[in-house]
Amino acid sequence: MPCYYLKTRIALGVLSACISYSTMAAPLSVEQRLALLEKKLIENEKELQVTRSELQQYKLNSAAEAVKTPVSKNDYVLVQQQASPTVGNPSEVKNSAMTLDELGKYIKDDIGFNYSGYFRSGWATTPRGGPKSWAIGSLGRLGNEHSGWFDLTLSQRVYNNNGKTAKAVVTLDGNVGQRNNDGWFNDGGDDLLKFSDMYLTTTGFIPNLPDTNLWVGRHALQQYELQMLDWKAHKENSASGVGVENLPVGSGKLDVALNRQDLENCARNANGSANCSQTDDVNTNSIDFNYHDIPLWDNASLTFRGRYNQANKTNDNKRNERDNDFFDVKDAWLATTILRQNFERGAFNEFAVQVANNSIAAGFMNISDANPDFGRGKRYYGDQDGGTAFRLISQGEAYLLPNVIMANTLVYSQGNNLYDYNTLAGTDFHSIRAVVRPSYIWSEYNQTGIELAYFEQVNKADNNSYHESGYKTTLFHTFKVGTSLLNSRPEIRFYSTYLKVLDSEIDHWTFNDGKKDQLSFGVQAEVWW
Template identity: 30%
Template sequence: MKKASLAVAIIASLSATQVLAVDFHGYVRAGLGASADGGGTKAGDEFNKTTLGRLGNEYDTYSEIGLGQELFNKDGRSMYFESMFEMSSDGNLETESSKKDSANFAIKQLNIQAKGYIPASPEAVIWAGKRFYQRHDIHIIDTKYWNVSGYGVGVENIKLDTGALSTAIIRADNALSTWDSSGNETSYGDLNTYFLDMRYSGFAPWEGSWTEFGIDYALVNPTDEQEALTEDLKNGLMLTAEISQSFSMGWNKFVLQYMDKGLAQNAISQGGGWYDIWSGDVSEAKGYRFISTGDLNITDNFIINHVLTYGQAKDHGDWLDKEDLFSFVARPTYNWSAYNKTIFEVGYFDQEKTWDSGSSDKSSGTKFTIAHAISAGDSIMARPEIRFFASYFKDNENDNTFDNGKSADTISYGVQVEAWW
C-alpha cells in the first residue's frame, strides 16, 4: 500500500508540473558486414576511408546523442543548454561493454549559449563550455577540413553591414611523451594548446555565391618541465578561404587553405586543424590544400556528389622533405522513386612521402561500391537510410594488404543504417 501511495503521489506531481520540450538530436551508424576472403568486418577494417570514400567502407558502430533545452527566456534574452554524448564500438559483438570490450562513452559537447546580451547585435551568441565549433565537413569522405573544437569561449554571429563575424578561444591539449630505444614511454602530461579563431561569413560577390574566411592561430603553452621538449613546436597559423556557387545543375564549393608549423600536416592528413606534436621538428613546416566539392544534378533522378582534394606539406617532421596527397571520390545516385535509390561510389587516392635522403614512400588505392538504399526522401542527404552494399578495394602499391597479407585486393559486403536528426 505504501508503494502504491508513493506511485500515485509521483504521477500526480508530474501531472501538475509543466513539461518543457527537450530538443533531441544526433547521429548514428551501425550494421553488419563480411569479407569475401572469410570472416566478418569490424571497426579498423576500413581502407583509407577519408581518401577513398565512406560508402561501403565503414564497419564500426558510432552514435552521437544530443539533448538540449532552453533554460531561460526573458526580456529578449535567452540561455540555451546543449549536450552531446558519444557511444561507439567495434560493432562485432552481441554484448559490448566498456569494462572489457570495445564500447566507449565520451562527452562530446557541454555548453551554454546566451543570446540577446549584446544590445548592438541582439542576434549574436555568447557561448562557453565544450562545443563542436562551426565544423566544416565533407560527408562522403567523413572529413572535417575546418574543425577547431573543444573547450572554449566565444562570440559568434556578430552582424556587420555585410555578413557576420565570429571569434573564439578554444583549448585543445595533447598528451606529450618520449620513448627510449627500448620502446619505453615517459609521459610529460598534456601539452596545453590554445586556438584563437576568427571567422567572417556572408559576403556574396555576385548572385548565387557565398563566401567564408577564417584565421586560426595555435598558441603552444608548455610547462617548465615540458619546455625543453617543445623547442621545435612553435605557434602555428592556418588560413582558410572558401567560395561556393549555386547554378542551374547544382552547386560547387572551392576551398583554399594555408598552414604552417604544427598545423601544416593537416594539408595531407585530411585534418581540420589539430596540432602535430609527434612528428619531431615542425618549426619550418608549411602546407596548403585545395578542395573542390559539390553536387551535379544530371537529371531530376540522377545526382553526382563529388570531392577532389590536393594537398602538400613540407618539412613537417624529422628527416622529411615533403608529402603530397591527391584524392578524388564521386558518388552517383539514381532515384528510382522518392524512397528507393541505387548508389555508386568510386574513389582513388595517391600519396607520396619524400625524405631528405631523396628516397620516397608511396601509397595508392582504388575503391568501387554499389549499394541500394531505402531512405526518407530523394535527396542525397535524406536520412534515415538503410543500405545494402558491396565494395571492391585495391591497394595499388602493395600486394599483401588484404586476406591476412596474401592479396592486393578484396571484396566486402553488408548492410548499414545511417541516420541524423
C-alpha cells in the same frame, strides 16, 4: 444549443413556480407555500444541469468537426478558436487554425527542450573473415566504414524574458563497435564515449547585439566537413572555452572562440621518432574565427576561417625541449577560404583553398583521415621546423539528368618540410583524392548507383620516395527519403565493395590473410533528426 434556448427554459421554470405559488396562495399556509416553492426550484436546478450538459456536448461535437477539416495536403486542424467580434465591426469574426505540426513546434518552443541526433550502424562480411576499412579519408566512406557512430544532443532553455534567452546544451559522441556482441564501454573494445559539447549559450545579453550568441563551456565552432571522405577540412577544437557567434560584421556574420587544448608531449628518441610511453604535459590555447555568409552573386556566398594554436610552456617544459628529451611544441596556424554556389533542387558545389604550417599542415598528409589537428588526439609529437602545406578542395552534388544525380569530392594536397610518423622529419609530399558517386533515381525512395574512388600519395624524405595508392568500387541500392545523396536521411544502403591496394610503402597495409584486396557485402543505416 443556442444560448437563448437555455435562457428561455430557465425563465419558463421560474414563471411556472410563480404561477403555481399565486394559484395556491389562498388555501395554503406559509410553511406549505415555502415547501412548494423549494420543490420547484430543485426541479428547475436539475433541468438546468441537464441543459448545461447538452450544451457542453454540442461544443465538443463542433470541435471534433473542426479537427476533421483538412487545412493542407498533409496537415489537419487540431485547435480552432473563434475570437470575439472586433470593436470596429461587430459582425466581423476572426477564425484561427493550428495544425499538428504548428502545435508541436509551439509546445517545443514553450517548454524550451530539443533533442537531436545522428547514428550509423550496419552489418558486413567478406569471403575471408570480417571486413577491414582502409584509407577511408582517401577512398571514401560508402562500403568502407565498419563502425557504428552516434551523436546525441540535448538542449534546454533555462531562461526566456525581455528578448534574452539562455540555453544549456550537452552533446554525447560515441562509437559502438560492430564486431562484438553486447559490448560495454569499459571492456577495452571498440566502444568509445565522450562529451563533445557541454556549454551554456545565451542570446540578447550583449548590449546592442540582440541576435548574437555568447557561450561558455566545452564547445567548438561549426566544422567544415568533407562528408564523402569523413574528415573535417577545417576543424576547431571541441574544448573548454568562450566564444561569440553571429556577430554582424559588414555583410556577413563573425564567430570567434578562445579554447584550451592541453597535450601530452611525447618523448623524443635519438632518431626523431616518438616514444609516447613517456609524456610531458603542455598547456596550449587556440583562437578560432569563422567569417561566413558573405553574399556574392546570385545564390553564392563566401566564407573565411582561421585558427592559431599557441603553447603556454612552463620552465620545466622549456628545459625538457632544450635537452631534446621531448619534442619542441611549435605554434601552428590554419587559413581556409570557401566559395559556395547553390543550384536548383538543392544541388551545390563548394571550392575551398587551405594553407597551414607545422603540425596542422602535417595532418594534411594523413591517409586514413586528413583532419587539420594541432596534436594527434591528446598527444603531440614531431620535429616541426616551419614546414607548410596547402590543398585545393571541390565537393558537391549535381543533377546530370532529371533522374540522375552525382556527388563528388576532389582534393589535391602538397606540403614541404613536414613531420610524418612513418617517414619522420623533413618530409615533402603531394597527394590526390577523387571520389564520384553517380546514382539513378527510381523514385523519391529508391536509388541505384556506383561509387568510384582513387587516391595516390608520395612522401619524399632522405632522398627516398614512398608511394601509396589504391582504388575502390562500390555498387549500391538505397531506400531513402529525398533524392539528395549528401543531404537527405534516413537511408538504408545495400552494397558490395571491392578495395584494391596498389602501393603501400607508407602504412604497409594488408587485408585478411595478407591480401592486397578485399571484396565485402553489407547493409548500413544512417539517420539524423
